[in-house]
Amino acid sequence: MTKNKMDKEKIEEGVRLILEGIGEDINREGLLETPDRIARMYKELAAGYTDDAAKHLKKRFHVDNNDMVLEKDIPFYSFCEHHMLPFYGTAAIAYIPNGEVVGLSKMARTVEVFAKRFQLQERLTAQVADAFMEELKPQGVMVLVEAEHMCMTMRGIKKPGTKTVTVVTRGVFDDNEKLQNNFYRMLERR
Ligand SMILES: Nc1nc2c(ncn2[C@@H]2O[C@H](COP(=O)(O)OP(=O)(O)OP(=O)(O)O)[C@@H](O)[C@H]2O)c(=O)[nH]1
Ligand SMILES: [Zn+2]
Numbered sequence: 001m002t003k004n005k006m007d008k009e010k011i012e013e014g015v016r017l018i019l020e021g022i023g024e025d026i027n028r029e030g031l032l033e034t035p036d037r038i039a040r041m042y043k044e045l046a047a048g049y050t051d052d053a054a055k056h057l058k059k060r061f062h063v064d065n066n067d068m069v070l071e072k073d074i075p076f077y078s079f080c081e082h083h084m085l086p087f088y089g090t091a092a093i094a095y096i097p098n099g100e101v102v103g104l105s106k107m108a109r110t111v112e113v114f115a116k117r118f119q120l121q122e123r124l125t126a127q128v129a130d131a132f133m134e135e136l137k138p139q140g141v142m143v144l145v146e147a148e149h150m151c152m153t154m155r156g157i158k159k160p161g162t163k164t165v166t167v168v169t170r171g172v173f174d175d176n177e178k179l180q181n182n183f184y185r186m187l188e189r190r
Contacts, residue, residue: 005050006043006046006049006050008040008043009039011038011039011042012035012036012038012039013035015034015035015038015039016035019031019034045077045079045116046079046117046118047116048112048113048114048115048116048117049116051112051116052113053113053127053128053131053135054131054134054135056102056106056109056110057102057106057110057131057132057135057136058135059102059103059106060100060101060102060136061100061101061102061103062099062100063097063099063100063101066096066097066098066139067096067097068094068095068096068179068182068183068186069095069097070093070183070186070187071092071093071094071104071108072090072092072186072187073090073092074090074091074092074093074108074111075088075089075090076088076089076090076091076111076112076115076145076147077115077116078115078116078117078119078124078147079117079118079119080118080119080120080121080150080151081118081119081120082151083155084118085149085150085151085154086150087119087121087147087148087149087150087151087164088147088148089145089147089148090146090147091111091115091125091128091143091144091145091146092143092144092145092183092187093107093111093128093132093141093143094141094142094143094173094183094186095132095136095138095139095140095141095142096138096139096141096171096172096173096179097138097139098136098137098138098139100137100138101136102136110128110132111128113131114127114131121145121147121149121164121166122166124166125143125144125145125166125167125168126168128143128145128168129141129142129143129168129170130170132170133170133171139172140170140171140172140173140174140179141169141170141171142167142169142170142173142179142180142183143167143168144165144166144167144183144187145165145166145167146164146165147163147164148160148161148163148164149162
């Protein structure tokens with residue numbers, strides 16, 4: 001992924017063009033600072049382009065037992081790459097260690113790295129799983145993402161409340177009904 005710094009001026013120019021295209025007066029008081037604000041906003045909301053999952057997953061702790069670790073209800077906000085509108089929800093990551101675990105916060109940080117980009121929910125889900133497999137090298141990983149897409153709620157088909165669920169398995173979770181059911185059972189526990 002690109003390590004380039006964001007081009008703030010380009011974003012500002014783009015925002016001015018969209019506002020002009022819509023027919024707005026870009027010189028009216030309320031809009032004067034908007035291009036600058038939006039450029040600063042993207043620096044935060046698209047920070048994933050300059051972040052790297054490997055950086056967060058490289059610190060490990062040894063464990064004696066390779067029991068499943070599950071982190072669930074990890075909230076995230078992302079953007080759909082088709083409409084540049086937010087999609088948001090929660091992610092759950094489970095893995096079976098291979099003698100090593102990562103800090104719990106790093107699981108949520110990995111979600112952030114890939115969520116803070118223009119995304120497809122399917123790709124976001126797979127990228128989180130693949131980052132775990134590549135960096136931590138567990139025996140397997142399973143990731144579930146549940147999200148609402150604003151491009152389906154405030155425009156287009158307009159179906160608020162519709163949830164999209166994407167699931168990815170890697171390693172020992174592949175085709176392993178027992179492990180997958182274990183994951184789903186742990187997700188349901190409140
Ligand atoms: N698979 C997938 N589709 C997505 C995601 N986010 C948005 N979409 C869909 O991307 C599609 C883009 O379809 P297009 O027909 O090119 O665009 P559109 O004319 O704006 O489509 P409508 O939303 O149906 O009005 C839409 O069906 C969106 O619902 C995502 O994360 N994954
Ligand atoms: Zn969309």
